[in-house]
Amino acid sequence: MDSVTQIALGASVGELVLGRRIGNRALLLGAVVGSLPDLDVLVPFGGAVEDFTYHRSFSHSLIVLTLFAPLLAALLNRLPFGHGATFRQWWLMTWLALVTHPLLDALTVYGTQLFWxxxxxxxxxxxVFIIDPVYTLLLLAGITLALRRNVGAHQWNTAFLCAASAYLVWAAVTKHRVEHRVRQSLQNQSISFDRLLLTPMPLTTLGWRFVAMNESGYLAGYYSLFDPPGHEIKSIQHPSNNQLLATLNDHWPVQRLQYFTHGFYSVDRVDNEIHITDLRMGLERAYIFAFTVADILPDGSVAPANRQAGTEMDFPGASRLFYRLFDPAVELR
Known part of the structure; x- marks a missing residue:
């Protein structure tokens, strides 16, 4: 999730555990502790594919964070303000603030290595999308009321944290229902596929995008909770061009991207480069992550490569995304 949401979640958890003990400092410390896992962005892993696929690995591991929590708690407990709470309370706060970060990240489509x-x-x-205003605003409302430190401040934070958690449950149930609806519609159209992926549309869980992999490539389409009952879900077939990887199957970046994307990728030749695009994040002609895995030399031979590819975003615009929620005739290609 985005940094603002992770800061808000950490602050809310800090107030939940220690708000009655150390006041508003619990929100500040919870926000700081809850943000620590994302410091792995400062670590160079040695290459474009490595940076992409090793992010959210060791620093987001529930095992590593559980082992780190008592050490951090002992440090905080020794600080001048730390005597307002017991070591066990500090331990609980640091552990919850740390592990809720990767647990929330794991609810997005990127991929979090929880058990590294x-x-x-x-x-x-x-x-949930990487930025979800509903979830974030619920957390911010709770910590804003908690900052006032008046009667009921702690209860308000707890209530809004519970509401934010309930929203995630609603999103999970909604995804399950939408997936059933999409599968049913594709089957009714006699469309076969091997794997199906659903992701929420940007900023909302009211609309969903799906990618279905098949022998010919992949299908992409959209579904909104406002689509009329019985509406036939439209999808567009795209080629995957896997034949371009014929001489690159042993190239580590290719193998790693195939594994990390769960097989939801496409291959393209762009000028004299071979690109692998992650189909899980973005929209058609507006994907976020693409990598150059080979260069085509003047003699026609293929030289393995490992760098992030420059992408030209042909984004349909926020207005078209919004209109698609209410009008199934709006096309997002």
Missing amino acids: PLTDYPVSGSI
């Missing part, structure tokens, strides 16, 4: 180093499998619940 036991496995580097990227968990991606894909029930």
Whole structure:
């Protein structure tokens, strides 16, 4: 999730555990502790694909963070203001503020390695967009009321934190229902596919985008909770061009991207480069992550590469996304 949301979540958790003990300092410290996992963006991992796929690994591991929590709690407990709470209370606050960060990240589509180093499998619940105003505003409302430190401040923060958590449950249930609806519609149209991915549209869980992989490539389409009952969900077929990887199957960046994207990727030749695009994040002609995995030399041979590809965004615009929520005739290609 975005930094503002993670700061708000950490502050809310800090107030929940220590607000009655150390006042508003609990919000500040919770916000700081809850932001620590994202410091891995400062670590160079050695290449474009490495930076992309090793983000949210060790620093987002529930195992690593659980081991780190008592050490951080002991440090905070020794500070001048730390005597307002017991070591166990500091331990609980630091642990909750740390682990809720990757748990929330795991609900996006990116992929979070929750159980590193036991496995580097990227968990991606894909029930919320990386920025979700509803969830963030609920957290901000709770901590804003808590900052006033009047009667009921603690209860207000707790109530809004519970409401934000309930929203995530609603998003998970909604995704399950939408996935069933999409599968049913594709089957009714005699469209076969091997894998199906659903992701929320930007900033909302009222609209969803789906990608279905098949032998010919992939299908992409959209569904809104406001679509009329019985509406036939439209999808557009796109080629995957996997034949371009024929000589690159042993190239580590190719293998890593295939694994990290759960197979939801496409391959394209752009000028004299071969690109792999992550289909999970973005829209058609407006994908966020693409990588150059090979250069085509003048003699026609292929030289392995590993760098982020420059992408030209042909974004349909926020207005078209908004209109698609209420009008299934609006096309987002």
